[in-house]
Amino acid sequence: MRNERRIGGIGVSPGVAIGRAFLLGVDELKAPPVRILPHKVEDEIKGFRRALSQAKRELARLRDDSPGEVEGIFGAHLMMLEDPVFLREIEEEVREKRLSVAHIFGERIEEVISHFGGLEDEHFRGRVADIRDVGTRVMAHLLGTEREVLAHLQEEVIVVAHDLSPSDTVQMRKERVIGFVTELGGRTSHTAIMARSLEIPAVVGASRISGEVNPGDMLVVDGQTGRVILRPSPTTLKEYRQVKARLKRFEKTLSRLRDLPAVTPDGRRVELSANIEAPEEAEEIRRKGGYGTGLFRTEYLFMRATLPGEDEQFEVYSQVVRSCGDCPVIIRTVDLGGDKFVSHFRVPKEVNPFLGWRGIRLCLQNRGFFKIQLRAILRASALGRVGIMFPMVSGVGEVREAKGIIEETKEELRGQGIEFDEGIQVGIMVEVPSAAILADLLAPEVNFFSIGTNDLTQYCLAVDRVNPNVSYLYEPLHPAVLKLINQVVEAGHRHGIWVGLCGELGADPAAAVALLGMGLDELSVSPVAIPQIKLVIRGTAYSLAQRVAKEVLAITTPQEIREYLEGLLKNNFPQLNI
Ligand code: PEP
Ligand code: MG
Numbered sequence: 001m002r003n004e005r006r007i008g009g010i011g012v013s014p015g016v017a018i019g020r021a022f023l024l025g026v027d028e029l030k031a032p033p034v035r036i037l038p039h040k041v042e043d044e045i046k047g048f049r050r051a052l053s054q055a056k057r058e059l060a061r062l063r064d065d066s067p068g069e070v071e072g073i074f075g076a077h078l079m080m081l082e083d084p085v086f087l088r089e090i091e092e093e094v095r096e097k098r099l100s101v102a103h104i105f106g107e108r109i110e111e112v113i114s115h116f117g118g119l120e121d122e123h124f125r126g127r128v129a130d131i132r133d134v135g136t137r138v139m140a141h142l143l144g145t146e147r148e149v150l151a152h153l154q155e156e157v158i159v160v161a162h163d164l165s166p167s168d169t170v171q172m173r174k175e176r177v178i179g180f181v182t183e184l185g186g187r188t189s190h191t192a193i194m195a196r197s198l199e200i201p202a203v204v205g206a207s208r209i210s211g212e213v214n215p216g217d218m219l220v221v222d223g224q225t226g227r228v229i230l231r232p233s234p235t236t237l238k239e240y241r242q243v244k245a246r247l248k249r250f251e252k253t254l255s256r257l258r259d260l261p262a263v264t265p266d267g268r269r270v271e272l273s274a275n276i277e278a279p280e281e282a283e284e285i286r287r288k289g290g291y292g293t294g295l296f297r298t299e300y301l302f303m304r305a306t307l308p309g310e311d312e313q314f315e316v317y318s319q320v321v322r323s324c325g326d327c328p329v330i331i332r333t334v335d336l337g338g339d340k341f342v343s344h345f346r347v348p349k350e351v352n353p354f355l356g357w358r359g360i361r362l363c364l365q366n367r368g369f370f371k372i373q374l375r376a377i378l379r380a381s382a383l384g385r386v387g388i389m390f391p392m393v394s395g396v397g398e399v400r401e402a403k404g405i406i407e408e409t410k411e412e413l414r415g416q417g418i419e420f421d422e423g424i425q426v427g428i429m430v431e432v433p434s435a436a437i438l439a440d441l442l443a444p445e446v447n448f449f450s451i452g453t454n455d456l457t458q459y460c461l462a463v464d465r466v467n468p469n470v471s472y473l474y475e476p477l478h479p480a481v482l483k484l485i486n487q488v489v490e491a492g493h494r495h496g497i498w499v500g501l502c503g504e505l506g507a508d509p510a511a512a513v514a515l516l517g518m519g520l521d522e523l524s525v526s527p528v529a530i531p532q533i534k535l536v537i538r539g540t541a542y543s544l545a546q547r548v549a550k551e552v553l554a555i556t557t558p559q560e561i562r563e564y565l566e567g568l569l570k571n572n573f574p575q576l577n578i
Contacts, residue, residue, distance in 0.1 A: 003231065003233075004230065004232050004233045005212055005230040006229050006230075007208055007227075007229075007230065008226055008228075009181065009203040009204060009205045009226045009227075010185070010186065010187055010203065010205040010226045010468070010471060011202075011203055011222060011223045011225050011226035011227075012185070012187050012189075012192035012202050012203065012223065012226075013192065013195035013196040013198075013201055013223045013528075014196075014247075014528070015179075015200075015223050015224070015244075016220065016221065016223070016243050016247065017158055017178045017179025017200070017201040017221040018218075018219070018221075018240060019156050019158045019178050019179065019218075019219060020156075020157055020158065020219070021213050021214070021215060021217045021218075021219050021230075022157035022158065022159050022160065022177075023160050023161075023210075023213065024143075024150075024159055024160065024161040024164070029106040029109055029132070029135055029136060029139060030106055030215070031100060031102035031106050031139070031142070032100075032103060032215050033099045033100065033215075034099065034100040034103065034152075034153075036098045036099065038098065041094065041098060044100065044101050045095070045101070047142070048090070048094070048101040048142070051138050051141035051142045052081055052138060054141045055081060055134070055137045055138045055141055056078060056081050056082075058137065059078045059081070059137070060078065063078065080130075081134060081138070090108055093108075105138065105142060106135070109131060109132070109134075109135035109139075112131055113131050113132060113135075150172050150177065153177065155176065156175075156176055156177075156178050157178070158177075158178060158179040158180060158219045158221055159172070159177050159179075159180040160180070160182075160209055160210070160213050160219075161181075161183075162182065162183045162210060163182055163183065163185065164180065164182050164185075164191045165191065168191075169190075169191045169194040169195065169198070172194075172200065177198075177200060178200065178201075179200055179201045179202060179219075179221040179223070180200060180203075180221070181202070181203045181206050181219070181221055182202075182203075182204045182205075182206065183205070183206060183207050183208075183209055183210060183468075184468055185204030185205055185468065186204065186205065186466050186467060186468060186471045186474055187204075187465075187474065188454035188457070188458075188465045188474075188503070188504050189204065189339060189465060190299075190338075190339050191204065191339075192204055193275075193277070193454075193526070194277060195223075196507075196526040196528055197275070197276065197277050197278075197281060197527070197528075199528050201221050201223030202221065202223050203221055203222070203223060203226050203228050204468070205226075206228050209228065212230055213230055217231055218231055218232060218237075220232050220237070222240070250575070251531070254531035254532065254534075254535060255531065257289055257531055257535060258287070258288070258289035258531070259289065260538065262523075262533070262534045262537045262538065263538065264516070264537060264538065264540055264541055264545070265538070265539070266541045266543060267542070268516070268542035270516060270522065270523055270537055271291050271292070271294070271328075271500070271523070272289075272290055272522075272523055272524075272525070272534055273285070273290055273291050273292045273294035273295075273327070273328070273500075273522060273523075273524045273525075274288070274292070274293055274294060274295075274524060274527045274530060275296075275297065275524050275525060275526055276293055276295070276296055276320070276527070277297045277299075277300050279316045279319040279323075281527060282319065282324055282329075283323050284527045285530075286324075287527075288527045288528070288530040289530055289531060289534055290527060290530045291327050291328075292327030292328040292329055292330075292385075293320060293329045293330060293331075293524075294328075294330055294450065294502050294522055294523075294524020294525075295330055295332055295450065295502040296317075296320055296329065296331045296332060297332060297335065298331060298332060298333070298334050298335075298373070299335055299336055299340045301313065301334075302336060307369070309372065310372045311376075313372070313376035313377075314375075314376040314379045317331055317376055317377055317379075317380035317386070318380045318383055320380075321380050321381075321383045321384035321386060322383065322384070324384065324385075325384070326384070326385065327385065328385045328387060329384060329385065329386050329387070330386075330388075330427070330450065330524075331377050331380075331388060331389065332389045332390075332391055332429065333360070333363055333370070333377075333388065333389070333390055333391065333402075334362075334363065334373060335358065335359040335392060336358065336359070336362055337353060337356060337357050337359060337362055337392075338354045338356075338359075339353070339466050341353065354464065354465075358392050359390070359391035359393075360390045360391060360392050360393055360402060361392060361398075364398065364401055364402065364405075367405060370405060371405060371408075374388070374405065374406055374409045375409055375413065378406075378409060378410060378413055378420040378421075378424065379413070379418060379419070381420050381421035382419040382421060386424060386425075387424065387425040387426070387427055387447070388406065388425070388426050388427070389427045389429060389450060390402050390427075390428045390429065391429045391452070392431065392432060393428045393429065393432065393435050393442070394432040394434045394435055395434055395438060395442075396438065396441055396442060396445060399428060399442060399445045400445065403426060406426065410422075425447040426447055427446050427447050427448035427450060428442065428449060429450055429451075429452040429455075430442075430450070430451045430452065430456065430488050431454070431456045431459070432455065432456075433456065433460045436451075436456060436460075436484040436487065437484075439487060439488045439492065440494070440495070443491055443495035443497050444495055446497065447497055447498075448492075448497050448499065449488055449492045449497065449498075450499075450500040450501065450502045450522075450524065451488055451499070451500070451502070452502060452503050453481065453485070453501060453503025453506070454476075454503040454504055454505075456476075456481060456484060456485075456503065457474060457478070457481050457503070458474070460480055460481050461473060461475070461478055461480065461481070475558040475562070476503065476504070476505040476508075476511070477511060477558050477561045477562050477565070478558045478561075479553075479556065479557070482552060483553065485501070485515070485518060486518050489518050489520055490519075498521040498522065499520055499522075500520060500521060500523065500524055501515060501520050501524070502523075502524040502525075504526075506523040506524065506525045506529075506533070507532075509532050509533060509535075509536045509573065509576055510562070510568070510569045511565060512533050512537065513536060513544075513545050513568060513569070514545070514548055514552045514565060515549075516536075516537060516540060516542065516545040516549075517542070517544075517545030517546040517547070517548050517550070517552075518549045519546075532576060535573065535575075535576070536569075536576075539572065539573060540572070548565075548568065551564070552564065552565065
């Protein structure tokens with residue numbers, strides 16, 4: 001057995017997972033052996049044929065577009081994919097062994113490669129690269145569907161992947177995927193956010209993991225520190241089992257705060273609500289002691305083969321409203337684009353998707369689509385305290401246009417005699433620096449602001465939130481970001497509207513003290529973070545928090561700010577230091 005190995009990454013979802021590695025497309029030709037249920041075998045074969053046709057179409061296009069001397073190479077590649085004996089053998093093996101076709105195809109290609117690679121003849125040895133090329137092309141199509149296995153895993157695993165898209169993550173079932181590690185990603189990538197909402201310990205940005213891990217290897221994932229331990233020794237395993245037990249005990253202690261309000265000892269009350277990505281999560285908010293939904297990210301409803309219609313959306317929103325009872329539910333209109341794309345919108349590949357066709361921009365240019373969502377939200381508003389929130393707003397014009405569409409939609413509903421809340425609150429995410437700078441002009445247009453520090457940080461500091469190469473620069477506790485937050489709170493209050501914050505910064509207990517002191521009225525965090533933040537709020541006098549905020553706003557560097565706030569937290573809440 002190989003020795004224990006430690007790899008560092010970015011801890012993005014707290015907790016410790018101990019289990020076996022499940023490799024998802026780490027090596028292009030190595031796919032894990034996934035069992036196929038007997039009645040699914042023929043679908044698996046169909047998927048194989050589909051992948052072959054797609055690969056063949058691509059190769060034919062490449063051949064036709066290539067100059068003469070290269071044309072022959074793709075022609076040869078095509079021939080390989082038309083070898084009936086080879087293909088029949090693969091299909092038979094899938095039927096016989098009932099294992100995923102990606103696994104069997106990958107193994108067969110590896111066999112052919114090692115056979116040709118071992119031959120004396122130079123010409124045959126030269127074919128190896130061609131075979132690998134064809135193999136990976138087909139695998140890419142197979143793995144596209146192989147990712148669906150995340151939803152059908154038969155045993156507990158820790159997923160290891162080069163990258164996971166939010167739509168991969170949304171398929172993960174908590175009972176099966178007990179942790180994950182990726183080579184790409186940052187703390188506020190939507191994959192990381194999804195991990196927190198599923199309460200799956202996760203590490204991203206573990207850049208060297210694929211070269212070190214084998215399928216089935218034992219792994220420890222420490223989602224707090226970002227440490228991943230491959231093939232842990234018995235002593236390490238024992239140590240981490242103890243950490244897990246300590247975490248569990250601490251969780252139990254925190255659960256005593258569940259029914260208590262988020263109020264400081266000197267009486268300042270904050271609405272501590274939750275960010276959710278799926279309607280089922282709304283049930284969890286109360287269990288964790290939260291007050292309603294501060295941000296319902298609706299994108300995940302749209303990340304599938306067909307777009308959801310008005311009735312289906314209405315059902316989903318109603319489910320959340322029912323779960324939250326008398327508490328508010330803020331539904332964000334769809335924020336597709338950036339790292340959350342869907343194929344329904346034929347968006348040409350963008351060089352800078354985070355600066356492109358995203359959020360409200362996409363909705364304003366697809367009015368019919370936008371109206372369906374607004375109708376569904378408005379209908380759900382008849383059942384409780386619903387708010388509508390627009391993402392990615394960069395100026396007043398967009399807000400006015402979007403509000404105009406709400407008015408049109410209301411008029412249609414009135415005409416049809418369909419009920420909705422006439423006084424429904426409308427607010428915006430403040431996450432683009434121009435919106436933060438123009439907060440004084442935007443406040444009179446809306447009922448509330450919710451500061452999105454995930455994007456505000458990326459856009460203010462020009463640091464891609466999903467790129468591990470620059471993650472060392474991604475610091476929401478940067479003085480520039482904190483000054484913008486403070487300015488937005490002041491502007492909102494000057495105009496008599498409430499100001500919340502729904503970025504991940506709110507879930508950082510060290511930052512929470514300063515945010516409290518800046519006068520935020522609401523903090524919306526992943527359900528899993530609610531108990532810790534409530535502990536901090538209940539244990540910090542508002543007068544102290546205000547002094548802390550003032551001091552923080554006078555500090556020059558992000559490092560000093562973090563040191564100062566973490567020092568304070570350590571002193572005042574030693575129990576958080578597990
Ligand atoms: C944010 O940007 O801070 C935010 C809450 O929205 P999202 O993470 O979905 O972009
Ligand atoms: Mg955002």
